[in-house]
Amino acid sequence: MHIPKLSVVVTVFNEEENIKPLLDAVYSAMGELDYELILVDDGSSDQTIREVKKIANRRTKLIIFNKNYGQTTALAAGIDHATGQYIATMDGDLQNDPSDIPMMLNKAIDENWDVVAGRRADRKDGFVLRKLPSKIANYVIRNTTKVYLKDYGCSLRVYKAQIAQNMELYGELHRFIPVLAKQEGATMTEVAVKHHPRIHGDSKYGLSRTFKVIADLILMLFFQKYLQRPIHIFGTLGLFSFLIGIIINLYLLVDKILGADIWGRPILLLGFIFLLAGIQLITTGIIAEIIVRTYFESQDKKTYKVKEVFTGDI
Structure with a gap:
């Protein structure tokens, strides 16, 4: 089986007007390189698939999903x-x-x-809705994950195949691919790349993704520090909470022995809450440990279903 030097993976969703200029640009840019082009259609409802099939050459493979799964899953399928x-x-x-x-x-x-990551040197997007939120997000991600890239929002990257194919991509973690790559021990650098304004179609992203990014960042930080040892965070918090509950209840016990009436006091309820929270957190940590072991020992299952695989013949 011939192994090309490069696989170019492009995710598309309702991009019918962009398909021809996109393929023309890729074919022209790759020139004499030994490459393959893999397009992943993420459940488009327009004529994107028809446009690809009309002009795709023999270097091009189109992966067609049976429905929309999201950019991360589409990217994972292309890499697979x-x-x-x-x-x-x-x-x-x-x-x-x-x-x-x-x-x-x-x-x-x-x-x-x-990994060689792109950094959009002259970004052609609006400042308030796109650039400013992006700058804030990049700053937060850099300083919390300690993976110091300037532009996490740029999808243009080149990876060694073994690095890309060992990353576990699911949910909406495509924003944190450099962090996932770093967890695989990857060395990476960043280079300035060109960026163009969108000509056809509408952006699939807006301010609504801010809360998703924050939620994914929390998950990413958990993955970085505690994925293989969740008991360390749940157990530590649980023991701390349990200890506070014990101290509160010992204080109330001494107070009761000295003749005070402790029934109905808010601190009594607080003590029981801390005790129960501690027990629950420790139990959660143990269950998480069992789940992690099952995860690492389980069979490899895909998070998507492919409807069709089309290979160009021009």
Whole structure:
């Protein structure tokens, strides 16, 4: 089986007007490179699939989902189907420029980087709705995860295949792929790349994703520190809570022995709450430990279903 040097993975969702310029740009940028192009259609309801099938060449493979699963799952499917030694990822809205990929690939090869991440040098987005929230999010993610990239929102990246294919992608963790890669021991660098304004279609993202990013960040921090030892966080919090409950109840016991009436006092209720919370947290930690062991020993199951795999023949 022929193994190409590069697999270019592009996720698309309702991008019918962008398909032709997208494919033209990729084919032109890749030139004589030994590559394959993998498009993942994430349940488009327009004519995206028809447009791909109309102009795709033999280097192009289209993975068609039976419904919309989200960008992270689509990205995971593309990486699963990639056969190249290196994997490049980018969005299908033409804001990323595929002409940057050869430069990034050469940097990864020549300098032996596991991940080369793009940084949008002159971002063509609105300041209030896109740039400002992005700057804040990048700052928070950098300083909480200690993975110091400047642009977590740029999808244009090049990975060594073994790094990309060992990452566990699910939910909406595509924003935190550099953090996941770092957990695999990846070395990474960041380079300036071109960025274009969206010409066709509408952005699939807005301010509504802010709370999702915060929730995913909390999950990511848990993964970084406690994925393989959840008892350390639940057990520690549980023991701390249990200890506070014991202290409160010992105080009330001494107070009772000295003749005080403790019934109905708010501190009595507080003591019982801390005791019960401690027991519950410790129990949760034990259950989480069992789940983690089951997770690492379980069979590999995909989080998506493929409706069709189409290979171009032009």
